Amino acid sequence: MTSTKHVASSDKSPAPAVSRAIKLLDLLGRHGGTPLTLGEIAASIDAAKSSTLNILQVLEDGGMVARVQGGYKLGRRNLELGGAYLSGFSQMREFYNFCSVASLLSHEVVQVAMLVDTDVVYLARHEGRAPMRFIATIGSRFPAAPTAVGNALLTTLSDDEVARRFSGPQHFPLMTENSVRNLPDLLRKISSARERGYAIDDNEVHPGIYGVARVLPPWSSGDQPLAIGTSLAAASATPAYVSQIVDELGAAVSHLSNPLFHSVASPPTDFKHPEVPPHVGI
Known part of the structure; x- marks a missing residue:
């Protein structure tokens, strides 16, 4: 998952709801299988509870988020998308x-x-x-x-x-x-x-x-x-x-590294990842 540090802030984004959804998914990913409450998520992505709930409902409908006892965690759809990415x-x-x-x-x-x-x-x-x-x-x-x-x-x-x-x-x-x-x-x-x-x-x-x-x-x-x-x-x-x-x-x-098998330590917070184009010739 992309670090929230690399996601444009919602007030500057051309699609604030999408930016917040990405930050939300990244947040849940960093917490593994530990559910987070609506309040915890809203505070972490710096959004109102009402707008956070709307985003969660859409993500839940799409299988990206699952509502469980204790809050929300990543949904199974993320694994399907990860598999599609890894296949190529x-x-x-x-x-x-x-x-x-x-x-x-x-x-x-x-x-x-x-x-x-x-x-x-x-x-x-x-x-x-x-x-x-x-x-x-x-x-x-x-x-x-x-x-x-x-x-x-x-x-x-x-x-x-x-x-x-x-x-x-x-x-x-x-x-x-x-x-x-x-x-x-x-x-x-x-x-x-x-x-x-x-x-x-x-x-x-x-x-x-x-x-x-x-x-x-x-x-x-x-x-x-x-x-x-x-x-x-x-x-x-x-x-x-x-x-x-x-x-x-x-x-x-x-x-x-394969994100489905390994958790690799992140580089320093001030490190800027290079933008890797999709298919540069070998």
């Missing part, structure tokens, strides 16, 4: 769409990868405005230990499973002098990534390249998680810029 949603196509209009990621190399044992395989790549030819291309296979996308994906495994997979020195290739070299150091990196919510590669794969990656949850219960990451010139990877990149990757994860 292509995660990889939307990855390219998002990256093409994102204020920062549009300029950077951005990739999607999956974990295969102790390696990552790259599935998609947005070139950015200054392509890095030595960065992995689609279909390339890289060791997971030194890469940001690999470390992000390893956060989804238990430490015991990581230890089982990375039991030998062959899983720690020395790609640069910064590359992680052993299991204890890898586990510390993974622990730090879990705590901060994203993984980094500080010149571990290529000198002068700083990687940042976040987990992209599985689309459905039968899928495996992916990771979305970007490769920055290390000279430009200041703490402030990396923080902005992390926020934009978070917005990408939110946009690309």
Whole structure:
């Protein structure tokens, strides 16, 4: 659901009742299955009880809202509309769409990868405005230990499973002098990534390249998680810029995640989502 912060205020909207209806549905969505009373809803959307009741009645007639003991909650029609939306949603196509209009990621190399044992395989790549030819291309296979996308994906495994997979020195290739070299150091990196919510590669794969990656949850219960990451010139990877990149990757994860299966943490309140056109060519 769209945040109420992104909905035009009703006094400036060309259709105030529609704007209030959107805010109302978003409010009920954020409260999950907990019913809200008429008074609570009216106060939250800054509307009179009489006009709020009129909106609720129309939404109830359309199956968008259900009246239950204790107030109102979302109706079953929302699930039907969500299914219709998802049936036409292509995660990889939307990855390219998002990256093409994102204020920062549009300029950077951005990739999607999956974990295969102790390696990552790259599935998609947005070139950015200054392509890095030595960065992995689609279909390339890289060791997971030194890469940001690999470390992000390893956060989804238990430490015991990581230890089982990375039991030998062959899983720690020395790609640069910064590359992680052993299991204890890898586990510390993974622990730090879990705590901060994203993984980094500080010149571990290529000198002068700083990687940042976040987990992209599985689309459905039968899928495996992916990771979305970007490769920055290390000279430009200041703490402030990396923080902005992390926020934009978070917005990408939110946009690309299946809302029927996952609740993704929202980006900061001052973060502006890029307007993603419906079908930008890949």
